[in-house]
Amino acid sequence: MTDRRPxxxxxxxxxxxxxxxxxxxAAAEAAFTHxxxxxxxxxxxxxxxxxxxxxxxxxxxxxxxxxxxxxSMQADxxxxxxxxxxxxPVVVERPTYDRTLLSLRKRGAEVHAVELExxxxxxxxxxxxxxxxxxxxxxxVIPNFQNPAGYTLSRAKRERxxxxxxxxxxxxxxxxxxxxxxxxxxxxxxxxxxxxEAVVYASSFSKTVAPGIRVGYLIGPRPVxxxxxxxxxxxxxxxNMVAQGIVNEFARxxxxxxxxxxxxxxxxxxVEVLATALRREIPDARFVTPEGGYFMWVELPAGTxxxxxxxxxxxxxxxxxxxxxxxxxxxxxxxxxxxxxxxxDEIDEGIGRLAEAxxxxxxx
Amino acid sequence: MTDRRPxxxxxxxxxxxxxxxxxxxAAAEAAFTHxxxxxxxxxxxxxxxxxxxxxxxxxxxxxxxxxxxxxSMQADxxxxxxxxxxxxPVVVERPTYDRTLLSLRKRGAEVHAVELExxxxxxxxxxxxxxxxxxxxxxxVIPNFQNPAGYTLSRAKRERxxxxxxxxxxxxxxxxxxxxxxxxxxxxxxxxxxxxEAVVYASSFSKTVAPGIRVGYLIGPRPVxxxxxxxxxxxxxxxNMVAQGIVNEFARxxxxxxxxxxxxxxxxxxVEVLATALRREIPDARFVTPEGGYFMWVELPAGTxxxxxxxxxxxxxxxxxxxxxxxxxxxxxxxxxxxxxxxxDEIDEGIGRLAEAxxxxxxx
Numbered sequence: 001m002t003d004r005r006p007x008x009x010x011x012x013x014x015x016x017x018x019x020x021x022x023x024x025x026a027a028a029e030a031a032f033t034h035x036x037x038x039x040x041x042x043x044x045x046x047x048x049x050x051x052x053x054x055x056x057x058x059x060x061x062x063x064x065x066x067x068x069x070x071x072s073m074q075a076d077x078x079x080x081x082x083x084x085x086x087x088x089p090v091v092v093e094r095p096t097y098d099r100t101l102l103s104l105r106k107r108g109a110e111v112h113a114v115e116l117e118x119x120x121x122x123x124x125x126x127x128x129x130x131x132x133x134x135x136x137x138x139x140x141v142i143p144n145f146q147n148p149a150g151y152t153l154s155r156a157k158r159e160r161x162x163x164x165x166x167x168x169x170x171x172x173x174x175x176x177x178x179x180x181x182x183x184x185x186x187x188x189x190x191x192x193x194x195x196x197e198a199v200v201y202a203s204s205f206s207k208t209v210a211p212g213i214r215v216g217y218l219i220g221p222r223p224v225x226x227x228x229x230x231x232x233x234x235x236x237x238x239x240n241m242v243a244q245g246i247v248n249e250f251a252r253x254x255x256x257x258x259x260x261x262x263x264x265x266x267x268x269x270x271v272e273v274l275a276t277a278l279r280r281e282i283p284d285a286r287f288v289t290p291e292g293g294y295f296m297w298v299e300l301p302a303g304t305x306x307x308x309x310x311x312x313x314x315x316x317x318x319x320x321x322x323x324x325x326x327x328x329x330x331x332x333x334x335x336x337x338x339x340x341x342x343x344x345d346e347i348d349e350g351i352g353r354l355a356e357a358x359x360x361x362x363x364x
Numbered sequence: 365m366t367d368r369r370p371x372x373x374x375x376x377x378x379x380x381x382x383x384x385x386x387x388x389x390a391a392a393e394a395a396f397t398h399x400x401x402x403x404x405x406x407x408x409x410x411x412x413x414x415x416x417x418x419x420x421x422x423x424x425x426x427x428x429x430x431x432x433x434x435x436s437m438q439a440d441x442x443x444x445x446x447x448x449x450x451x452x453p454v455v456v457e458r459p460t461y462d463r464t465l466l467s468l469r470k471r472g473a474e475v476h477a478v479e480l481e482x483x484x485x486x487x488x489x490x491x492x493x494x495x496x497x498x499x500x501x502x503x504x505v506i507p508n509f510q511n512p513a514g515y516t517l518s519r520a521k522r523e524r525x526x527x528x529x530x531x532x533x534x535x536x537x538x539x540x541x542x543x544x545x546x547x548x549x550x551x552x553x554x555x556x557x558x559x560x561e562a563v564v565y566a567s568s569f570s571k572t573v574a575p576g577i578r579v580g581y582l583i584g585p586r587p588v589x590x591x592x593x594x595x596x597x598x599x600x601x602x603x604n605m606v607a608q609g610i611v612n613e614f615a616r617x618x619x620x621x622x623x624x625x626x627x628x629x630x631x632x633x634x635v636e637v638l639a640t641a642l643r644r645e646i647p648d649a650r651f652v653t654p655e656g657g658y659f660m661w662v663e664l665p666a667g668t669x670x671x672x673x674x675x676x677x678x679x680x681x682x683x684x685x686x687x688x689x690x691x692x693x694x695x696x697x698x699x700x701x702x703x704x705x706x707x708x709d710e711i712d713e714g715i716g717r718l719a720e721a722x723x724x725x726x727x728x
Contacts, residue, residue, distance in 0.1 A: 241576030
């Protein structure tokens, strides 16, 4: 069985067929032609200025509220360096992005994981935590098509979170890389747009252009951005001007809008095939079909040994990420399926093999 | 006088006329054509693998001893994070690159500045420091065409430094971004090549391709590189694949060799014009004409107020960096002139104005 073609539901990255390589090549050509000096010089710690301006315009903020970084992971690291010191309480969703968990634990933060529900973080549980005396510096929230769950924070909960942030004096870190990838339902306002003073907002071009371009950004109140500018100078003088110049051309030429349409169309199709295959092949699986993004969270009956399932699937060439990787403890019978990097044929085939593996580990 | 065209001897960066913009555009085109998957995917924390291989081949090491980063400043930061904790003694040259000083002081290192002589760091002074009981973790040395002094470490001192490193158990951080820019004299072996276990070596494509491409690298013993790989994952997942893919094509196509020749020819010409102009216009100035690189260190007679000269030059549209920026204390009558970003006409004109400023501040 191990000679079957590998199928990965593990990697949260797009397949090459939905990346506009030709558009990127044209954007590179245009960028070197239009602004050779800007692309090749050191530039500034805040990023390539025309791209920073474009981002500011998209969000209706001043450029001084924006810093463009080498990917949004680097932006997260700067923000944590600026705001979080060892022992500081920080709220995260449960489950949440594994690298965020690692990054906070590495800094010695006191991580409070608050349950994520299909309409977003359990704001009542958060309120109880706050009322009990915990005073977080920061609450990290992925509002749209959350990684790993695929869930989206409701409008009502967005507003409630902002009320709590104002009342208890913490910063909401709105981590929003998937926002442009909504393929069904209605777009919701960002928390940043509802209260710019309470929120630091992060996003990225990894999902709308390509991950390898490594361009992300933060939007926030000027004092936080100014502090992060200093961290950026110390870390790397300036971020990648060539990559940011290419993104700038890709964005301003309209290629980014076409790219987003291609990506959304593929994701919509893939998620439908995935949901259908799961219902057919593993009727025990419980999930909420995402309205956008890359990920679906799948819960198997309590007691299912997802560690064993992982091994049995791997023996069939199928990869996924165990739910337990996204929590401090628990989630033993859950898993994350990424449908961004697999074609519909691979999804059908992969879920068939996953079902075989499931039957094997639950037999007897 | 303030309406005269500004001339900057301050910035250690190339002028646009010596950057191969057309070659970069062609390299971008080729990179997206040859390896669209590699450029657009996340890649790995160690860098774009074909470029890492090219660097390894150039230095005659295994790829596992190389990590490619977002500029060499980021490489320095990783190395300091890996090896230096607050209170650790670290040796630097006096004067040295101002950002290195800042970076070490920010980490709380106990910085020991050892005098730099025209043939490199004063190894006898270093030996006295070591004999007195100081046990540095690291000695930071810029061996070729040092920033800010333009001096080059002699072969004999390279060997002596390595002996001291082995005897006293410290790591030599050989920071070598200018090595390819030798325009006169004989190339010397890197300390890394003489003793790979005692040295971590850093270099960059900022001076051979362009600063805005932000690609640097470290070469070192496997345990150090492995530690830095972990820091890189935590900082940014992976460095910029697009930029590194472009550098890879630029390097493998031979464009980099032509670029280096163009840069060296310009620097050789500029340094000759600069030395001639200084001798003619400011006979008091003492300097060693560099054999490569971007910088010349100029000492004015003791007691010259370089702070006042800085202001008087600025009033004439001429910028330089005060010597005192490159030391913990002292160097009050020295300055650094960068000739990388100015044409020969600008050098003649700029030194003329600098001489006017010098006569003004030394008059009476």
